Amino acid sequence: MDGLQQFFDAYQTTIGFIGLNAMLALSVWLTLYTGQLTLGNAAFAGIAAYGSALLTMKAGYPFPLALACGALLAAAVSLPLGATVFRLRGVYLAIATLAFGEVVRVAILAIPITGRGQGLVGIPPKTELWHIFASLLVIAYVCARLRISTVGRAWAAIREDELAAASQGIPVRRYKLAAFVLGALIAGWAGGLGAHFDFAIQPDEFGFARAVQILVFAVVGGIPNVFGPILGALLFTALPAVLQPLQEYRDIFQGVILVLVIVYLPRGLATLLELRRTARLRTVGAEDVA
């Protein structure tokens, strides 16, 4: 029991980050499930992280209110952004959202109240593990149920063929936008929790590398259902800690694992239990993600 407690204390950050990353992975899952590759969720997390941290630090907001405000701020930014960028598709969309992310990063660097290049330090550590995992549970449940509702079916149809989906009466833009804004809201919530989890944030944490990392969680985990992104976040957050004894060979193993999973389970870890179905989807050349 004591050993467990010790383990828990020691790895409490890692455990927390698994939950935070799982939320971020789910946030990008929403758009991926719709067939849209967006890379803006790191920036949304950043906006909310800075927003909520400034509210608790400088304006003395209570923690839950600050979190909500941060997430809403991210969602509010995502709405006009989505309305403009969803004219684009595929890589173009990905790069447009990426460019937006860079603009956010550079903007944070230019605004004095954010601490600019030095980052924001001294955020009150209000986030507890149960906050993170309760949030994850709620978010995962909502995503899972949405997936099998009319909304989820419409998203899947858009992924398979936007034009045909529109012909079935689905307002494609609105649905894509909804997925995007919901994703931003989730990413924002996770960003706010993350900012209050470890005292300090800095612009680089929300840049390109982070955006790609979130994408890796979701894709390696698998898009077909909501367990995929959670699994992916679990694996790739825990892996660095697990592989610590390998020292300088750790990156190599991590790379090898990444390639192996993608090559042998191209639709993600979550498809491990449905290899037959995956093989059939493969032969028909179905879209799975953008």
Add this chain to the structure above:
Amino acid sequence: MLLETSGLTKRFGGVVAVNAIDLAIAEGQVFGLIGPNGAGKTTLINLISGHLRADGGAIRFADADVTRLRPDQLARRGIARTFQSIRLFKGLTVLENVLVGRYVRSRSDALASLVPFRDAARPERERARLLLERVGLGKRAGAFAGELAYGDQRRLEIARALAAEPRLLILDEPAAGMNPTESAALREMLRELAAEGITIVLIEHDVRLVMGACERVAVLNFGRKIAEGPPAEIQADPAVREAYLGVADDA
């Protein structure tokens, strides 16, 4: 008239693909649209279904101007269509394809679905199965759409369009890839649908199907309407024989 177009025009660069087309299609009619390859048939229905924006002219559907509406808005008003180059949701099952087709008829259950253990879609699935039986795909409900043979994919497209219970059904070469026996079965189905009161616009190169199923036929050539009338009249029209049927037709 359920559907009316007046002076409908669409240009691609220098090509006038659809040139000042006037059509009037009455409720319950089966209306044929024929013409050589590249005559502008598909372009015309793309305009009607909102997939293309007209450069000129107007479209009226059910007594309302719908010229500038988007495909999804038109679908909600009761226009359903199939595609010449099949556009199914390949990675969804046959049943799911039909369920998506029911989108405009089903209420959003996004909130209801949050209630645990509730299966909001069950009645919808029953309807979808019936529809699949009707087009002869009852046994393939669980297959992915992309796994179907070409002709079966066409049937599924029709089932998906019907799922929306449309007032106007537009079919773009539904019999392509079907042999004469299969297209005869399709003809029967079109007659049944017409009897149920659905208005149908049919584009086909299968002359036997067009002549057998349609009450009225329009002929396009180079974007212009060169003839319109009952099938027998059209078949006898020398301009049509010259442009479309070929002089020694025997199909």
Add this chain to the structure above:
Amino acid sequence: GGTATTSASGSPNATSTAAKPDVKVGVVISLTGVGNVYGPTQKNGVELAAQRINDAGGVSGAKLVLVIDDDQSTTDGGVTAFRKQTSQDRVVAILGPTLSNTAVAAHPVAQSAQTPVIAISNTGDGIVGKCDWGTCDYIFRASLGESTAIPQTVSIAKSKLNVKSVVLMYAQDDKFSSDGFAIFKKNLTSSGITIKKEIAFSKTDVDLSGPVTAALAESPDAIVDSSLAGPAIQVLKEVNKRKPGMLVIGGNGFNTPAIIASAGAAAEGAVSGAAWYLGNPDPVNKDFVTAYKAKYNADPDQFAAQAYSAVYILLDALKRTPTVTSVLHDKLRDQIELTTGVKTPLGEFSFNASHDVTQKVYVVQIKNGQFTLIN
């Protein structure tokens, strides 16, 4: 758990160590990620120190054991490592982490666990003394801050090198660089040197010929470049090509042999302020350099020297703490606070009232491919 517990085992016949329980010292450094340019030599430095201490009889007879964890150059990694070392390994003190960003996130963990920390490579403001994140009375710093080094550099530039006007360059998206920029700016202004232009670039810029050309167009007496070594090399080379002999003044980022190796002749004449330099003839330093070379077959750098020194500074305090084995952290803290005049490769070392470094600042200039003292 995955930790590299390096027991820098001393000579096998150091019998006295067997009796007493080990003294565990935590080290959190960046062995992977962007900070891995510094972490490996820091590791060398602490391991060399631990080995020599154990060879010499350990901490009053107890063996000194290092618990080294990689923070992957990330704040998360740093916090995780600090949590682990304070709660699981129960170390007596922690050295690190490598990067300042990581430090401001990880130090609070040690503070709340009341475990003393000696920062060994953080040069920015707000690391010790008045910390943005709250009380930090368990945090010390053994690495010379830029706010101490730069004023000296600026005053030498003015008095000895006769600099009246400069162009100030920095990487705006780099914490080290923008910290240095702010300090340079303040000191240049207060000592009456004209800043003709400020030029911000980005750490991801692939070529700095543009910014340098723009800087030279102002014809300053010197170019001040607050950046890490990579950009600094490009700046030096561009300057040398376009205006040989132009004085370039830098911060701590200049203080690495890589500058001389990569920039070659273009590095000649560059001036910077440092906590340590290789050629320092002080005997403690010469001893360190020789031992380092013997063990690793390479010259040490400033990071190795500071890491090495920190272990000895800690040792000094540990020896003065009554019960070493079951260390009461606050006692150790009090003893670290009392550190004065410890002989290290950095020179005589003390902590001031705000837990920061008190040591000599070496303003050096590159001459004939060597760092040479000019103050």
Add this chain to the structure above:
Amino acid sequence: MADQIYNAVFIGSIYALFALGFTLVFSVLDILNLAHPALFTLGAFTALFAMQQGVPAALAVLVAFVVCGAAGVILDRVAFAPLRRRNAPPLSAMISSIGVSLILIRLIQLQYGPDLQAYPAGALPAAVFSVGGLELDTLRTVIIGLAIGLMLALTYLVRSTRLGRELRALAENPRAARLLGIDVDRAIAATFFLSAGLGGIAGALYGFATNSPFSQMGQSFELKAFSVMIVGGMGSIPGAVLGAYLLSFGEIASLTFLPSELRDAFAFGLLFVVLLVRPRGILGQRDVDRV
């Protein structure tokens, strides 16, 4: 002013060389190969290794081309070919390339460490000459010439040769390409060889120019390469070249006319606007989505 233009041409040439290889793979296979920066780095270090063995600089560039080209082919076999066989979406390939990139960079670090390295003293031309009052150095001028030559050669190859035609066919419709008797595997191998080889040359040349190759040097190019490709037109080779020079001239110009802190915000803002106004880029082809 003249020397700033010279700077812009130089940076643009390096951007273009980097982006060309990136674009080539994208246009043929729809893959964003995120291991390209690692191959670029490999080029710089291959040249370093060769020169440490006494190979002259010019030859070392050739060695970098061949070694990186071969590495590119292996990369394809290991990380992409199995995905192709499984008909996986291009996104999977992108993720797979991230894995390869991690491995490759770590391998380079195991050999050379993470620090800045330097090429052997005296191995690179250091001469400076002046043309009309403009100080030009030999190395950069040679690099510019070489880069432009390579761009022209690649453009010719893709526009006018059989291989180029095959690559374009493959890009448009792999199934049709196979039915036409095109050896798809060979064409893809050629694509990767060229792409990675060009990346390797770019890395070696950039390494020479800065004389401080290090294991993360390719990373800075990643975002720039995206901008270059988007602005010029995704998958268009002349577009990539145009985009590269536009970016480099834009960067230099904004240095002169804008507060330097705003330069990056300007660059990415511009990219964003281009995407919204003309998403297919200046020379990009419109995607055909006929109903």
Add this chain to the structure above:
Amino acid sequence: MPEPALDVRDLVVRYGAIEAVHGISFDVQAGEVVALIGANGAGKTSTLAALSGLVRPARGTVRLLGRDLAGAPAHAIVRAGLVQVPEGREILARMSVHENLLLSGATDATAMYERFPILAERRALPAGNLSGGEQQLLAIARALLAKPRVLLLDEPSLGLAPKMVASVFEVLAELKRSGTTMLLVEQNALRALRLADRGYVLELGRIGLTGTGAALLQDAGVARAYLGA
């Protein structure tokens, strides 16, 4: 009896667990035109895809002039002389007509321009701008340039207007006169059987009926199932 130009034995095609073609055998003699007819989903396209190496046959042999090609890569099969005009034409829409023609490896397309003058007129246009019938002609011309020993055609009249259907069949008849060996898959069974020397009827992945084109046209079952009589 001379060796057949194309000899297929016991061919099985599987998609994962689904078997689409269950061990069929047939042959095409040199200079002969053989029609393959069957309902939707009978396995015609699957058979041709296996012959061309687009899917790997699960079992069976495919001999072209005595050489076994089963399992060979697609490009090797084309080079050996088994060339397909695929279902849906698969032309390269962005490349010009001329470039499309040269893709089969030929350096000179003059012969095809003479045979199909309309293509000569359109040679510089992007192939995507051609009308459906023109695209079909382009696909046939492109295949002919690959010097086929045996030409496989998958529904060449699909989606064509009656007049175009007639002209495509004229081209096929002319090819037949010039001695081209062909395996023709068609839904337009009437025309196909009239043109063909022999025919096979494929039913649910098995060969049900076989005979000369004329004999099959007389068969009551065929008439009912495929001619819509």
